[in-house]
Each structure stands twice: as C-alpha cells, then as structure tokens.
Amino acid sequence: MEKEEEKKQEKAIRNVPLKEFEINGLTIIFFNNDNFSPKVIGPFLRNLVSGFSDVIAFAMSENSILISVKCSSNKKIDASHILREIFTRFPGKGGGRADFAQGSFSALSKEQKEKVFEFAKILIAQKK
DSSP: HHHHHHHHHHHHHSSOOEEEEEETTTTEEEEOOOTHHHHHHHHHHHHHTTOOOSSSEEOOOOEEEEEEEEEOOOOOOHHHHHOOOOHHOOEEEEOOOOEEEEEEEEEHHHHHHHHHHHHHHHHHOOOO
C-alpha cells in the first residue's frame, strides 16, 4: 500500500462507527473494517483499547475478525485466557498476557463470525 493511501485510511478509520456496550465491567466494542488494510487496523485497535481499563474490541471484515483484549490487574478476567477459550471453539491464531492479548480469525462465514462474537459475550458474562 502506498503511503498516501495509508494516510487516507488512517484518517478515515477514526470516523468508523463503533458499537459499544458493557458486560460484567468489560467494555465490548466492535466495528466493520472492510475498507481498511491490516497495516491500519492493527495500530487503530491497539490505540482504541489503550483508552480503556477493561475492553475487548472486535474488528470485523467480510470473512475475518481481528480481536484485542485488555484487562486491568484488579479484574478477575485474564485477556489471554479469553482468547485461548475462543480458540478452542474457533480456528484462530494469536496470544498474549493476562493484561493484553490479540488474535485473528480468518476464512469465517457470517454465521461463524456471529458465533465467535456471541461466544465471547458468554465467556465474559460467566466471569465474576
């Protein structure tokens, strides 16, 4: 990707509508990333989650999901554990630590993407 196009995407991604809600004190954010390259999405996700103590962010494209999980030390939620549990049900790759983890899922149908998202919500709801 050319630098000029990358700069345009970096500016445009800041205006992407985010859907946000909370479960058990963890903010869940998701957005559509069909129009952006991974070079732009990765830094955007890292920057997005840095503004929260406890958050899971999903960047969804036509057939893939990028996910970032950030958890503060005062929660009983382990970011890498959430990601590993999702990977037991859905093929993906990634990893991290208790406070931050990220991963991706590719070649997913729309139905599979919805199942990943729903499963993550169930996991979070079970954490107390």
